[in-house]
Amino acid sequence: MVFAISAVVAxxxxxxxxxxxxxxxxxxxxxxxxxxxxxxxxxxxxxAIKFSTIAIFFIIFDIELLFVWPWATVFRSLxxxxxxxxxxxxxxxxxxxxxxxxxxxxxxE
Numbered sequence: 001m002v003f004a005i006s007a008v009v010a011x012x013x014x015x016x017x018x019x020x021x022x023x024x025x026x027x028x029x030x031x032x033x034x035x036x037x038x039x040x041x042x043x044x045x046x047x048a049i050k051f052s053t054i055a056i057f058f059i060i061f062d063i064e065l066l067f068v069w070p071w072a073t074v075f076r077s078l079x080x081x082x083x084x085x086x087x088x089x090x091x092x093x094x095x096x097x098x099x100x101x102x103x104x105x106x107x108x109e
Contacts, residue, residue, distance in 0.1 A: 053105035060096050064089075 071078070071086055078085075100106060 053100055053103070057097070057100050057105065060093060064093050 067089065075082065
């Protein structure tokens with residue numbers, strides 16, 4: 001039952017915008033741009049990617065908490081097996097953190 005409700009909600013979230021979205025596209029509307037930047041101006045140089053790296057870093061650890069919270073509620077019943085599996089999971093996430101740190105994504109200049 002929960003799966004059916006989830007499927008209906010997901011279908012609605014994907015289908016309704018397609019039905020009510022404007023259909024008149026133009027070159028300016030289809031041009032990609034960053035928030036806070038003028039989409040028509042010429043680029044002033046290389047765009048610093050550091051903000052995107054920090055955003056991905058935040059998402060990685062936000063998703064980590066999504067998995068850690070249910071694990072913490074049943075921690076005692078899982079025993080050492082559950083503890084070791086969580087250590088492996090956290091180790092994989094730390095690889096992402098080390099990658100960002102190696103690429104100097106945490107430094108603001």
